[in-house]
Structure formats: structure tokens, C-alpha cells
Amino acid sequence: MAAPTKDTEVGVPPAAAGRFAAFTRRMPSSTLGKHALTLLVAFVVVVLVLELTGPFRNSQFATMAYYGIAAAGLTVLTGVNGQISLGHGALMAVGAYTTGLMLAAEIPLLVTMLGAMAVTAAVGAVVGVAAARLHGPYLAGATLALAVGLPGLAIYFDHWLGGEQGMRIPSPQMPAWFSDAIYFLSATEASSAKYLAYIGWVTLLVVLFLLANLMAGRTGRVWRAVRDDEVAAELAGIPLGKVRVLAFVVSAACAGIAGAVLGIVVRLAAPSGFTIVLSLGLLTAVVVGGLGSLVGALLGSALLVFLPPFVTNVGTDIGLDNTQAAQLAPFVYGAVLVLVMLLAPSGAVGVLKKLLKKLWIGRSTRRTG
Amino acid sequence: MQQFLNVTLTGLGQGAIYAAFALALVLIWRSTRIVNFAQGAMAMFTTYLALTVIEAGQSYWVGLIVALAGGLLMGAVVERLVIRPVEGGPELNAVIVTLGLFVAIQALAAILFGSTFKSFPAPFDLRGFTVGEVNIAFTPNSIYVILAVVVVMVALVALFRFTDLGLKMRAAAFSQEVSRLLGVRVGRMLTLGWALAAVVGSLAGLLIAGGSLVYPAYMDGVVVFGFVAATLGGLDSPGGAVVGGLSIGLLLSYVSGYLGSELVALAALAILVAVLLVRPQGIFAKAAARRV
Amino acid sequence: MSTLQISGLTAAYGPVTALDGVDVTAAKGQITAVLGANGAGKTTLLRTISGLVRPTSGTVSLDGNDLTAAPAETIALAGIAHVPEGRGVITELTVEENLRLGALLGSARKRTDGSLDMVYDLFPPLAERRKRDAHTLSGGERQMLVIGRALLSGPEVLLLDEPSLGLAPRIVAQIFGLLRDLVDRDGVTVLLVEQNARSALSIADIGIVLNLGKVVARDDAAVLAADDGLRHAYLGF
Numbered sequence: 001m002a003a004p005t006k007d008t009e010v011g012v013p014p015a016a017a018g019r020f021a022a023f024t025r026r027m028p029s030s031t032l033g034k035h036a037l038t039l040l041v042a043f044v045v046v047v048l049v050l051e052l053t054g055p056f057r058n059s060q061f062a063t064m065a066y067y068g069i070a071a072a073g074l075t076v077l078t079g080v081n082g083q084i085s086l087g088h089g090a091l092m093a094v095g096a097y098t099t100g101l102m103l104a105a106e107i108p109l110l111v112t113m114l115g116a117m118a119v120t121a122a123v124g125a126v127v128g129v130a131a132a133r134l135h136g137p138y139l140a141g142a143t144l145a146l147a148v149g150l151p152g153l154a155i156y157f158d159h160w161l162g163g164e165q166g167m168r169i170p171s172p173q174m175p176a177w178f179s180d181a182i183y184f185l186s187a188t189e190a191s192s193a194k195y196l197a198y199i200g201w202v203t204l205l206v207v208l209f210l211l212a213n214l215m216a217g218r219t220g221r222v223w224r225a226v227r228d229d230e231v232a233a234e235l236a237g238i239p240l241g242k243v244r245v246l247a248f249v250v251s252a253a254c255a256g257i258a259g260a261v262l263g264i265v266v267r268l269a270a271p272s273g274f275t276i277v278l279s280l281g282l283l284t285a286v287v288v289g290g291l292g293s294l295v296g297a298l299l300g301s302a303l304l305v306f307l308p309p310f311v312t313n314v315g316t317d318i319g320l321d322n323t324q325a326a327q328l329a330p331f332v333y334g335a336v337l338v339l340v341m342l343l344a345p346s347g348a349v350g351v352l353k354k355l356l357k358k359l360w361i362g363r364s365t366r367r368t369g
Numbered sequence: 370m371q372q373f374l375n376v377t378l379t380g381l382g383q384g385a386i387y388a389a390f391a392l393a394l395v396l397i398w399r400s401t402r403i404v405n406f407a408q409g410a411m412a413m414f415t416t417y418l419a420l421t422v423i424e425a426g427q428s429y430w431v432g433l434i435v436a437l438a439g440g441l442l443m444g445a446v447v448e449r450l451v452i453r454p455v456e457g458g459p460e461l462n463a464v465i466v467t468l469g470l471f472v473a474i475q476a477l478a479a480i481l482f483g484s485t486f487k488s489f490p491a492p493f494d495l496r497g498f499t500v501g502e503v504n505i506a507f508t509p510n511s512i513y514v515i516l517a518v519v520v521v522m523v524a525l526v527a528l529f530r531f532t533d534l535g536l537k538m539r540a541a542a543f544s545q546e547v548s549r550l551l552g553v554r555v556g557r558m559l560t561l562g563w564a565l566a567a568v569v570g571s572l573a574g575l576l577i578a579g580g581s582l583v584y585p586a587y588m589d590g591v592v593v594f595g596f597v598a599a600t601l602g603g604l605d606s607p608g609g610a611v612v613g614g615l616s617i618g619l620l621l622s623y624v625s626g627y628l629g630s631e632l633v634a635l636a637a638l639a640i641l642v643a644v645l646l647v648r649p650q651g652i653f654a655k656a657a658a659r660r661v
Numbered sequence: 662m663s664t665l666q667i668s669g670l671t672a673a674y675g676p677v678t679a680l681d682g683v684d685v686t687a688a689k690g691q692i693t694a695v696l697g698a699n700g701a702g703k704t705t706l707l708r709t710i711s712g713l714v715r716p717t718s719g720t721v722s723l724d725g726n727d728l729t730a731a732p733a734e735t736i737a738l739a740g741i742a743h744v745p746e747g748r749g750v751i752t753e754l755t756v757e758e759n760l761r762l763g764a765l766l767g768s769a770r771k772r773t774d775g776s777l778d779m780v781y782d783l784f785p786p787l788a789e790r791r792k793r794d795a796h797t798l799s800g801g802e803r804q805m806l807v808i809g810r811a812l813l814s815g816p817e818v819l820l821l822d823e824p825s826l827g828l829a830p831r832i833v834a835q836i837f838g839l840l841r842d843l844v845d846r847d848g849v850t851v852l853l854v855e856q857n858a859r860s861a862l863s864i865a866d867i868g869i870v871l872n873l874g875k876v877v878a879r880d881d882a883a884v885l886a887a888d889d890g891l892r893h894a895y896l897g898f
């Protein structure tokens with residue numbers, strides 16, 4: 001396999017580039033191998049973190065997992081392929097309702113999650129076919145209509161989907177081997193919050209692993225080519241429409257899985273859980289993290305989970321009542337969206353990369369000079 | 370038959386408001402090539418300003434003036450502070466900025482004015498006229514709504530057609546560079562365009578609120594319907610926005626009356642997708658080609 | 662005396678230096694022709710003078726007033742009218758509205774009374790088409806429209822970018838004749854950018870040749886037109 005291309009490393013002086021190459025030589029040479037190694041390390045970290053934290057944090061991590069899955073899918077669509085979607089909250093709803101229906105029919109969890117993924121991907125394909133012909137504000141408007149409109153179906157088919165009240169989702173049974181394994185690891189009884197957090201994070205890691213490989217390969221290159229210059233891409237023989245639809249399908253599949261995880265973690269699918277604020281929250285996560293970066297999507301989803309309690313506390317401290325304080329979080333999302341676009345459109349990961357590069361170059365030039 | 374009449378009349382009233390809202394979107398689109406997704410939130414905010422004034426004992430009309438003046442100011446400030454830096458940049462950036470504003474303003478309103486439903490007064494009677502023996506869904510307030518929208522449209526047409534300022538604003542919208550070479554202060558024209566659009570949007574927000582309930586998200590649907598109406602008419606065409614608004618008002622009123630109000634937003638989506646795929650330049654656009 | 666004085670003007674588009682230390686003096690009542698091959702920097706020179714491109718160094722001044730850092734709108738108000746290359750017409754407006762924009766600038770500069778008759782007399786085809794959308798005009802009519810619009814602003818300096826582009830020789834002759842009259846009668850200063858070097862030099866007083874952003878020759882128009890070496894090297898006729 002070819003050595004990984006480092007298109008982000010433009011402008012690094014030879015000395016620094018040499019040191020960087022020496023560093024990367026110690027890593028497995030194939031992209032796949034590198035990603036697999038990262039996956040393994042990440043899994044160990046996840047186990048450590050989940051074992052060292054209590055049920056409350058565990059459930060926060062479970063929440064972060066489904067935001068992370070959806071954000072990862074969105075960042076691939078928006079950042080890598082250049083299509084914006086305000087409809088991912090609605091696609092998560094598709095995943096969550098499918099999960100509810102399938103689990104109620106006592107279908108096994110893994111099959112259910114794959115089913116939720118498949119159904120949402122199918123919906124995504126339909127949306128994607130329409131979306132592939134649209135760009136920028138038109139696409140934003142159409143997907144906004146999707147986000148506002150789709151929850152209406154749950155109310156229209158209320159005998160089946162539970163109407164305004166929503167649909168209860170049975171929580172999956174913790175298998176015996178899982179509690180045994182946890183007992184073996186930490187000598188404690190596994191809580192259901194922990195079980196859900198494991199489901200979420202294992203799913204998240206698998207999704208990230210698959211997306212990372214997709215992005216590093218030919219598919220990712222083609223997506224980026226279409227985003228950067230559609231005329232050039234078309235001249236190069238890339239079928240624009242198909243490529244865009246594929247990106248939408250992949251992204252929707254992620255949203256479907258995220259919806260499934262949300263369903264089993266929250267145990268309820270209701271229209272009020274999938275408002276436009278959810279879609280815009282996901283957008284905030286990927287924009288703040290840095291469009292097109294999986295690490296950024298992960299950082300962004302951490303923000304979605306850990307920021308609200310923090311700002312809400314600040315709000316009550318400065319004398320807001322509870323309902324007012326609860327609104328501070330969306331206020332901060334919105335303000336952050338605007339500020340990031342004005343001050344640092346490349347997001348957190350972009351800023352970090354720039355800083356690191358500066359440090360790196362600074363150090364190596366000091367040594368050589 | 371009577372239901373059909375009532376649904377039609379309701380649709381016309383709603384359509385007039387969507388038309389105004391779509392017109393506000395078109396004004397901004399023409400001058401800056403940005404769809405202002407925050408427009409509904411801005412209108413919601415100024416409606417709350419009006420409500421605050423009215424609850425403090427002032428008349429509806431003082432509230433109206435406060436809302437429109439608030440819209441003017443807000444539009445200008447928003448353009449200067451957050452839109453100017455992304456104008457002419459990648460289109461996704463502008464979209465994201467307006468969405469950020471949308472969320473932030475909505476949350477701010479909830480913090481300042483509360484998230485509960487509040488009723489907003491209507492300046493005229495909300496009981497339908499009686500024709501013969503039948504009470505129809507057309508009220509003195511509906512007449513006010515339609516008249517208000519018509520007055521605003523006529524004023525805008527007069528501004529753009531017959532005044533020097535209007536000419537400069539149009540020139541700045543169509544060709545910034547040539548306008549600057551002709552001494553037109555393009556920056557000021559764009560600010561003014563946003564401010565005017567926000568006034569029209571505020572009026573739409575106020576008219577929708579009249580005689581019904583307001584809460585921070587009450588304009589969310591209107592943003593979608595207004596956008597669909599504007600796209601239907603061709604985002605570039607003010608006349609198209611008006612016809613598009615009326616059509617959407619009628620269509621959605623039929624969907625709501627005969628199929629169920631939950632499906633209204635989905636119907637709007639279906640109309641939007643159909644328009645964009647079948648006739649992307651909109652029904653009334655002059656220019657033949659448009660990239661959507 | 663409206664003299665346009667440009668010294669040491671340097672401008673770049675990212676890494677591409679389009680103008681490199683250009684000195685030009687365009688004297689009142691004279692036509693100064695700026696010639697050069699494609700990509701020589703002629704358009705950039707005009708765009709930098711009118712404030713559309715920011716120079717990296719150098720100055721532009723009109724009668725001693727420094728305009729280097731001024732925004733394009735201010736420069737237009739000061740009396741420098743730039744007729745841009747190709748797309749100067751606002752096609753979405755009518756002929757009359759395009760002209761009104763020029764007249765508005767003229768009244769703002771207190772030079773003209775806002776009447777459009779002068780242009781309609783000069784270019785009868787425009788008078789016949791005054792209510793039409795400008796996108797229905799032919800190339801020649803568009804050129805008349807942009808020049809007429811510039812004249813309505815009562816300019817001190819006229820910057821013309823390839824006014825002959827795509828026009829029939831007869832119309833070029835008409836427009837150039839008109840320019841000459843205007844300069845001789847009203848004492849306007851003209852900076853005329855042209856590909857069509859032969860006809861430009863035939864009406865110009867002074868000629869300047871740009872190559873790769875630098876001034877490589879500067880002389881009386883008649884002398885330049887007679888200089889065979891230079892003609893072959895830079896002007897291609």
C-alpha cells in the first residue's frame with residue numbers, strides 16, 4: 001500500500017518535514033494499519049475512562065457517543081463533500097423510531113441497529129437524490145424543511161408511532177458475558193448506564209474507523225474533489241450526482257445508527273426530541289470542531305454534552321431561573337457558530353493544527369539554525 | 370362548499386403574510402446572495418418587543434412602531450457586525466452564520482421573555498363576517514392583514530422604481546463593482562437593504578402573531594414556508610415572492626384543512642423539492658439559468 | 662489643472678506581481694494611451710487607480726490630492742470615472758436607469774444638472790432604447806452606454822479600458838473621434854488602455870508601453886507609432 005499522503009503538511013520546511021517523516025516511519029506504513037492501531041488504543045482509553053467514572057458520567061458518555069456518531073456522519077457530508085444538511089436531526093428520528101419498532105418486535109439489538117441504519121440510509125438516498133442537485137442556501141432550506149416537516153409524520157401516524165407523547169423503546173437486556181467481563185475488569189457490578197455507554201462507544205469507534213478509512217481512500221479523494229471544484233471534477237469524469245448521493249447515504253446511515261443509540265439510551269422517541277435545535281446542535285459540533293475532521297466531530301460532540309450543564313450552572317449562579325438558564329446552552333451554540341465562522345472558520349482542529357505546526361517549525365528551526 | 374370557502378379565505382390571509390416574509394428574504398438575497406435563515410427569529414424577537422410595550426399599557430399601534438423600528442435597527446446591526454465579514458465568501462459560511470443567529474436569537478428571546486405561550490392582541494375584530502346566514506372565516510383583522518401587506522409592497526415598489534435611493538440600492542445589489550465606480554456607497558446600501566428587509570420581516574411576524582399565541586419558536590414554520598414561497602417565485606423576483614407566498618398560503622391551507630395540520634411542513638417540503646427539481650429558476654424568474 | 666500623477670505603483674494578486682513600480686503622468690487635456698500585450702497589467706493599472714485594487718506601494722494623486730488609500734466611491738466622487746473592460750453595463754437595469762446613475766454622481770459632484778439629454782443627443786440609438794433593459798443592447802450600444810454614463814458624471818479624468826473591444830471599425834472611429842473632441846473642448850484628462858495600438862496611437866498625445874507590469878517605453882504617440890522595433894517587440898503590428 002502507498003505511504004499516507006499528507007496534504008495538510010504544505011509549507012513545512014525540509015528539516016521539519018524530515019523529522020516528521022522519521023516520526024511517521026515508526027508507525028505502521030499502511031493507512032488501514034494506522035487506523036486499526038488508533039482504534040485499539042482508543043478502545044483501551046474508552047474502557048479506562050468508563051471504568052474510572054460513575055454511572056452519571058457513563059450516561060453522559062453514552063449521550064456523547066450518539067452525538068459523535070451523527071456529527072461524524074455530518075462532518076463527512078458537509079466538510080468533505082461540501083453539502084450542508086440541517087436535516088440530520090430528522091434522520092436520527094428515523095433511526096430512533098425504527099429501533100423502537102424493531103426492538104418492540106423483539107428483534108436482536110445488533111440486527112435492530114443494522115436495520116435502523118439501513119432504513120435511514122434508504123431515506124437518505126431519497127433525500128440525497130434531491131439534494132445532489134442543490135447547493136448552499138437551497139440545500140440548507142430544503143433540509144431545514146425536512147427537519148421541520150418530518151416529525152409531523154410521527155403525529156400523523158400516532159396510533160403507530162405514539163403521536164406527541166412519543167414511543168417507548170424497550171431497553172435491551174444486558175448479556176451475562178458483559179457483566180462477567182466488567183466484574184472481571186473492575187470487580188464491580190455493571191450498571192445499565194455502563195452497558196449503554198459501552199454500546200455507544202464501541203459503535204462510535206467502529207463508525208469512526210470505517211469513516212476514517214473511507215476518507216483516506218479513493219472515495220474520500222473523490223468527495224473532496226467534488227467539493228473543491230465541481231467543474232474540474234466533472235471534467236475528470238467523476239459522476240457528480242452519484243458521488244453526492246453516496247456521501248448523503250453514508251452520512252444518513254451514520255445518523256440512523258446515532259438515532260438507534262439515542263433510542264436505546266433515552267428509551268423514548270418523541271417529536272420534541274428531534275427539533276431543529278438538534279440538527280443545528282450537530283451543525284455546531286462539526287463547525288466548532290472543524291469541518292471535515294473526525295477528531296473535530298468528536299470534540300464538538302463533547303461540547304454538546306459537557307457544555308450545557310456548565311453554562312446552565314453559570315446561568316443559575318448569575319440569577320437566572322431554571323428555564324432561563326436552560327436556554328443559555330443554545331444561546332452559546334448559536335453565538336459560537338457565528339463567532340467560529342467569523343474568527344476561525346477552520347474550527348478547533350484547524351486552529352490546533354496551525355499552532356502545532358508553528359511550534360514544530362519553531363523548534364526545528366531553532367535546532368538547525 | 371362552506372369549508373372550501375373558509376379554507377381558501379384563511380389561506381389567502383396566511384398567504385399574504387408568507388408573501389411579505391418571502392419578500393424580505395428576496396430583498397436580502399438580491400443584494401447579498403445570502404438567504405437569511407435568522408429572519409424568522411429576528412421577527413419573533415421584534416414581536417416580543419411589541420408585546421412588551423403593549424403589556425406595559427401602550428396601544429397596538431405603538432407596539433407596531435416599536436417592532437418595525439426594532440427590526441430596522443436589528444437588520445442594520447446584524448448586517449454590519451456579522452454578515453459583512455462573510456459577504457462574498459464561501460456560501461456555506463454565510464448560511465452557517467445566519468443559522469447561528471437563528472439559534473442565538475431564539476434562545477435569547479426565551480431568556481428575556483420566557484418560553485411560555487403568550488397571547489398577542491389583534492387590532493381588529495377576530496369574528497368572521499356573516500354573509501346571509503353563514504359565518505365565514507374572513508374577519509376585519511384579515512382585511513387589516515392583507516391591507517398592511519399591500520401597503521408595504523406598494524411602498525417598496527415606489528422606493529425601488531421611483532427614487533434615487535432605490536435606484537442606488539438596486540444598482541448595488543446587481544453589480545457592486547460598477548456601483549462603486551459610480552460613487553454609490555455600496556456598503557451603506559447593503560446595510561439599508563438588510564434593515565428594510567428586517568422591517569418587512571418584522572411586520573410579517575407581527576401579523577402572524579395578531580390574535581394568536583407567541584412563543585420563541587413560533588416563526589420556525591414560517592421561515593420554511595417563506596423560503597419555499599420565495600424559491601417558488603424565483604429567489605430573485607419580488608413579484609414572484611408575492612405570488613409564491615399567496616400560492617403557498619392557499620396550498621398549505623388546503624393541506625391543513627383536508628389532510629391534517631401535522632402534514633403542512635412536509636407538504637411545503639414536497640412543493641419545494643418539486644419546484645427545485647422541475648423548474649429550478651422558479652416560476653417567475655426572468656433569467657433562464659439558475660444554479661440551485 | 663487636472664493632472665493624474667502615478668508614481669512607483671506596485672500591485673499584486675497573491676504571488677503574482679501585476680504592476681511593478683509604474684510611473685505615469687496623465688496631463689490635463691491630453692489622451693495618454695497605455696499599450697501592452699495581454700497580461701501586461703493594463704487593466705490592473707486602471708483598477709488600482711480607481712481604488713478597486715489596493716496597491717502594495719506607490720501613490721496615486723489627482724492635482725496633488727493623494728487618493729491612494731481612498732475607497733473606490735470616494736475616488737469616483739473626486740472625478741475619476743473608470744469605464745471598465747467588458748461588463749460595465751448593469752444589465753438588470755434599463756438604459757435610462759444606467760444613465761441616471763451617472764447623472765446622480767454628476768449632481769453629487771455639482772458638475773451636471775442631472776439631465777440625460779446630452780447623452781441622448783450624442784448617441785441617438787440610446788435615446789430610442791431608453792426604456793429597454795440594458796441586457797438587450799448590442800455590444801456597440803453597451804459601449805455607448807458606459808461611455809455616456811461616465812460623461813454624465815462630469816469627470817476630470819476618464820479611464821477607459823479597451824473601449825474598442827469587439828466593435829466595428831466605424832463605431833471605434835466614432836467613439837475615438839468623440840473622445841478627441843471632448844478632450845480638446847472640455848480639457849478632460851484621458852487614460853486610454855488599448856490592445857488596438859494603431860488606432861489608439863492615432864488619437865493619443867502620449868503613449869506608454871507596459872510589459873510584465875513595468876513601463877518599458879514612454880514617448881509621443883507619433884514617435885511610438887513610428888518606432889518599428891518597439892512595435893514588433895510589444896505591440897504586434
Ligand SMILES: Nc1ncnc2c1ncn2[C@@H]1O[C@H](COP(=O)(O)OP(=O)(O)OP(=O)(O)O)[C@@H](O)[C@H]1O
Nearest residue numbers: 674677679697698699700701702703704705706856
Ligand atoms: N483577479 C486576478 N487574480 C489573479 N491574477 C490576476 C487577476 N487579474 C489579473 N491577474 C494577473 O495580473 C496580470 C495582469 O493582468 P491585467 O488584467 O492587468 O492585464 P491586461 O494588460 O489588462 O491584459 P489584457 O490585455 O488581456 O486585458 C496577468 O498576469 C493576470 O493573469
Ligand SMILES: [Mg+2]
Nearest residue numbers: 703704705746
Ligand atoms: Mg485588460
